[in-house]
């Protein structure tokens with residue numbers, strides 16, 4: 001399908017129920033009521049100790065100049081689903097809200113706000129779906145990438161996932177997220193162009209099959225390239241591929257700057273050791289062994305344990321699809337809303353399961369680090385009118401579910417994590433170059449103790465509520481309980497249920 005709408009916009013990239021609610025607010029005349037919504041996720045992805053926040057650049061692209069185009073409006077009218085006066089209003093609508101977010105690449109944790117939208121309830125509602133769409137995916141992939149980087153150490157790490165991604169957008173933005181999470185380069189050339197990230201690659205089996213021989217294929221490739229890596233497993237790695245690679249490397253010498261070989265099947269521990277011997281014996285001790293084939297942090301760990309002689313890891317499917325956990329599960333909840341007297345009142349969503357109870361009130365996340373070693377002590381979620389900096393008596397931190405787990409931190413720095421990125425509809429933040437984001441992420445991650453960074457059974461990082469935020473939550477839970485009780489006593493029929 002070609003795009004038949006030259007002015008297609010992203011304004012309709014939302015769930016119909018958002019427009020349905022917006023219509024209600026509009027027709028009831030409350031669409032300009034102020035509200036604060038926050039995005040957070042409840043569980044750490046991959047049971048990891050941290051997540052890497054990503055997606056902000058695309059969020060800003062999306063919000064910048066967001067409006068309903070002529071064909072969007074025409075479509076809504078033709079659908080017959082919405083009131084004409086509501087559609088008239090959408091015609092001149094512009095996003096006027098304020099958005100706060102962490103820096104891209106920032107380590108973030110479950111149950112803390114990672115996006116905050118403040119503005120008309122109408123505006124905030126429309127953008128819920130795309131914000132979750134963007135940040136859930138990119139944060140997931142950046143986190144998966146960071147996990148893989150953890151097990152790979154300082155070795156080369158290449159992103160090969162485009163062919164296996166859930167369509168083109170996912171390949172492109174997933175690649176960017178993977179780079180932020182610590183990959184060195186991508187095979188996706190467009191990502192290289194758009195984001196100015198390094199591109200890299202070898203060649204496929206089809207080259208060898210086209211020439212019907214390893215030697216002929218490598219020779220042709222060598223005639224036409226420098227810095228070559230030969231794929232050696234098309235027919236037989238140890239008996240055909242590697243001998244042919246060595247022969248061509250010797251024949252072409254300095255002309256091709258032979259970089260190494262790639263193995264894409266078979267027992268990679270066994271094969272890589274054999275290949276290493278052959279390359280060393282042939283006088284190519286610096287040639288690198290690349291490996292690919294459904295790799296992820298688990299297989300890499302296992303291969304390292306087996307002392308596989310692999311120098312560069314190419315990772316596709318399991319990274320770009322977040323194979324073992326394909327969704328982050330981030331949610332977007334209203335935490336404060338203007339009442340009919342014009343006052344902001346905090347609001348809570350109660351649930352039978354404790355983890356689904358939201359934390360009311362507009363908040364800020366503070367990262368608390370010790371001034372002695374620069375290492376982080378935990379995150380402190382406070383209401384936005386609190387300032388936990390420079391408290392002479394120290395900062396009292398307690399676990400929100402187990403308050404007896406507590407500590408007082410002295411000689412600390414409290415750094416706010418959420419920053420204004422859009423103010424009253426205007427984008428006020430310019431994303432740094434992706435290379436800088438990657439570097440920032442690396443540094444911010446290493447301000448966490450290694451116990452939170454290990455890939456298996458990491459320590460739970462403290463994400464605490466301020467006393468005021470905690471009291472506010474408890475008071476609202478009590479209010480809701482009293483309200484439900486009153487309803488039940490007013491209506492005896494309800495007692496039956």
Ligand SMILES: Nc1ncnc2c1ncn2[C@@H]1O[C@H](COP(=O)(O)OP(=O)(O)OP(=O)(O)O)[C@@H](O)[C@H]1O
Pocket residue numbers: 264265266267268269270292293294295299302303306
């Ligand atoms: N020594 C090893 N230890 C642990 N895992 C390995 C080892 N060697 C290879 N693997 C992994 O085992 C899996 C093997 O998958 P699979 O059987 O599909 O590969 P293959 O048959 O060798 O190649 P192909 O992809 O062409 O079918 C891959 O994920 C690979 O990365």
Ligand SMILES: O=P(O)(O)OC[C@H]1O[C@H](OP(=O)(O)OP(=O)(O)O)[C@H](O)[C@@H]1O
Pocket residue numbers: 160161163164204205264292293294295314315316317318
């Ligand atoms: O294995 P991944 O982590 O997804 O990495 C990308 C894969 O893409 C290529 O395979 P290709 O499409 O040629 O298929 P193959 O599995 O038959 O090698 C490459 O040889 C890798 O195996």
Ligand SMILES: O=C(O)c1cccnc1
Pocket residue numbers: 160161187200201202203204262292314316
């Ligand atoms: O360049 C490569 O080796 C490559 C690129 C994409 C997928 N698999 C391998």
